[in-house]
Amino acid sequence: MSAMKDQLRTDLTASIKARDAMRSSTLRMVLTAITTAEVAGKEAREISDDEVMAVLGSEVKKRREAAEAFTAGNRPAMAEKETAEAAILAEYLPEQMTGEEIATVVSAAVESTGAGGEGMRAMGKVMGVVTPQTKGKADSGVVAAEVKRQLGA
Structure with a gap:
């Protein structure tokens, strides 16, 4: 079993014992998403920590987009719930890069x-270098x- 998935399960047990309903439901939801990723495709398999991180990142992104939609739709309570879920999941992701750090990595890659x-024709070449970093x-x-900004689009 991946260490990340094991950590999520341990934290779920702790949050249930602490009667933290928000954290419990959020961790259950992400563990379900991980299980869905494991059974997707032709045969079930155990996913790696990197794939667990990708699922977590995807779930955080979904929560942030939902929060924006609820805010735009004048539903502040729902937006607050989605933001809280995103914050819980973000705790498991590596620290996010700042705009300055991204700009530095991109300029080094360019x-x-x-x-x-070369302009936009070099987008794929630059993204190929930047994405793994x-x-x-x-x-x-x-x-x-x-x-795009640094290539002058």
Whole structure:
């Protein structure tokens, strides 16, 4: 069993004992999402810690998008619930990179690939270098926007 999944199960047990309903329901939800990922495809398999992190990242992103939608729809109570769930899940993710750190990584990648004057044609080349460095630590949409900005789009 992956260490991350084991940690989530241990924390779920602790939150149930502490009668923390929000944390319990959130951890149950993410463990269900992990199980769904494990049985997806042709045969069931145990997923790795990296794949567990990807599921966690996806769930956090869903919660943030839902919170924005509820805020736009004038449903502050639901938005607050989604934000709280995202915060609980974010505790299990690595520390997120700041905008400055992303810009530094992207500019180094643009320089190393020699893509400075190529414009948007070099997007794939630069993203290929940047993605492994930012995976799990930054939202891919934010990274792509920074690459576009630095390539002059």
